[in-house]
Amino acid sequence: MPRFYFHTEDGVRIDDDEGAELPSLADARREGARVLGEMLREHPDAFWADGGLSLTVTDARGLTLFTMEVSATHSAASGGLGRS
Numbered sequence: 001m002p003r004f005y006f007h008t009e010d011g012v013r014i015d016d017d018e019g020a021e022l023p024s025l026a027d028a029r030r031e032g033a034r035v036l037g038e039m040l041r042e043h044p045d046a047f048w049a050d051g052g053l054s055l056t057v058t059d060a061r062g063l064t065l066f067t068m069e070v071s072a073t074h075s076a077a078s079g080g081l082g083r084s
Contacts (some may be wrong), residue, residue: 004028004065005058006035010043011050025065032057032068040070048072 005019022028036055040047047053052071058064 003060004031005060006032007056007058008035008039008054009056010039010046010053019060028057028065032066036068036070 001021001023003019003021005016007016008014020031022031032055036053039053039055047070051073052069054067054069056064056067
């Protein structure tokens with residue numbers, strides 16, 4: 001079973017040194033979406049402070065398989081509302 005590594009960045013890059021064995025790339029995509037959702041749910045203020053969050057999935061050789069990114073931009077109309 002292939003091993004996939006889920007590296008995250010929200011202003012600070014955190015490398016996944018352990019990885020997870022999953023049956024397929026499709027399963028890794030689902031896991032990536034779950035990981036991003038969990039990070040947004042658990043650390044929403046950190047997301048808004050940085051305005052972005054990314055997850056890069058690599059294989060055991062370090063080859064990037066895909067990257068997922070979530071970003072936010074404050075518009076002039078918001079007048080900076082929501083910023084700390």
